[in-house]
Amino acid sequence: MTIQWFPGHMAKARRQVTEKLKLIDIVYELVDARIPSSSRNPMIDEIIQHKPRIILLNKSDMADSAKTKQWLDYYKAQGKTAIAINSQAGSGLHQITAGAKELLKEKFDRMKAKGIKPRAIRAMIVGIPNAGKSTLINRLAKKNIARTGNTPGVTKAQQWIKVGKELELLDTPGILWPKFEDQEVGMKLALTGAIKDTLLNLHDISLYGLRYLEKEYPDRLKERYNLEAIPEETVELFDAIGSFRGCLRGGGLIDYDKTAELIVREIRSEKFGPLTFESPDDETKQ
Numbered sequence: 001m002t003i004q005w006f007p008g009h010m011a012k013a014r015r016q017v018t019e020k021l022k023l024i025d026i027v028y029e030l031v032d033a034r035i036p037s038s039s040r041n042p043m044i045d046e047i048i049q050h051k052p053r054i055i056l057l058n059k060s061d062m063a064d065s066a067k068t069k070q071w072l073d074y075y076k077a078q079g080k081t082a083i084a085i086n087s088q089a090g091s092g093l094h095q096i097t098a099g100a101k102e103l104l105k106e107k108f109d110r111m112k113a114k115g116i117k118p119r120a121i122r123a124m125i126v127g128i129p130n131a132g133k134s135t136l137i138n139r140l141a142k143k144n145i146a147r148t149g150n151t152p153g154v155t156k157a158q159q160w161i162k163v164g165k166e167l168e169l170l171d172t173p174g175i176l177w178p179k180f181e182d183q184e185v186g187m188k189l190a191l192t193g194a195i196k197d198t199l200l201n202l203h204d205i206s207l208y209g210l211r212y213l214e215k216e217y218p219d220r221l222k223e224r225y226n227l228e229a230i231p232e233e234t235v236e237l238f239d240a241i242g243s244f245r246g247c248l249r250g251g252g253l254i255d256y257d258k259t260a261e262l263i264v265r266e267i268r269s270e271k272f273g274p275l276t277f278e279s280p281d282d283e284t285k286q
């Protein structure tokens, strides 16, 4: 889905999430494990305020597992709850309810002490486009498709999905915008496929991807494009890749557009294996 984010749309998206916050106990903030920082909404803390939250590092199957571990440790050190999941295959999902129960234990114990009848935890998923919100909701819904539309005290229009006995999820996720004003964030969003029709130039994106691979995963880059050494000069690097992969135009010249497209496509489609484009160290430097 392509969403054009204009100030009016952002305000509306924010209003919708704020409205739904009243109905729920906890927020699941879904981010892309390959870019946990760049795939967050820049105003998320301000929007959800003190509502308990669990960060879900989704698509962890596509991310570098050593870096995912670093991110989990980083959140833990900050007292935040984070869980690595793969919504497509369904792994890590059992921790979703368990994590919420732990975070909300005091609140529910207090309710119990007051004699309030026990009820399921109510939650919603928020995240930027393409984070995997629908995939996760469908996965969770499959366990028990029953919906409870008429829960007392809850707006009738809201549909709840039962996830086991202990969790109820709003069926529509909160869609929030990414931090796309930042060029580097834009590059990472493009490389992970979060934004496809990008205002950024494909050459810049492919070059950013190549230089990141050179820095973090040089052997994978060399192996994929049969490079003995990684040329420092951009033109030489593109020439080497373009000629090895046959991205040519008339007269045997390198077709740089085709080469750039190939590189971005291969990064997005995991041809270099699982990749993570940012680490918590970059975060602390800011």
Ligand SMILES: Nc1nc2c(ncn2[C@@H]2O[C@H](COP(=O)(O)OP(=O)(O)OP(=O)(O)O)[C@@H](O)[C@H]2O)c(=O)[nH]1
Binding pocket: 001, 058, 059, 060, 061, 062, 085, 086, 087, 088, 089, 127, 128, 129, 130, 131, 132, 133, 134, 135, 136, 175
């Ligand atoms: N490999 C992998 N792919 C995933 C995972 N979760 C979602 N995807 C894929 O990511 C793409 C986006 O998923 P969606 O569920 O449509 O994302 P969304 O957040 O609902 O997107 P919007 O509707 O644009 O807001 C789809 O192609 C999914 O198949 C995951 O854990 N692993």
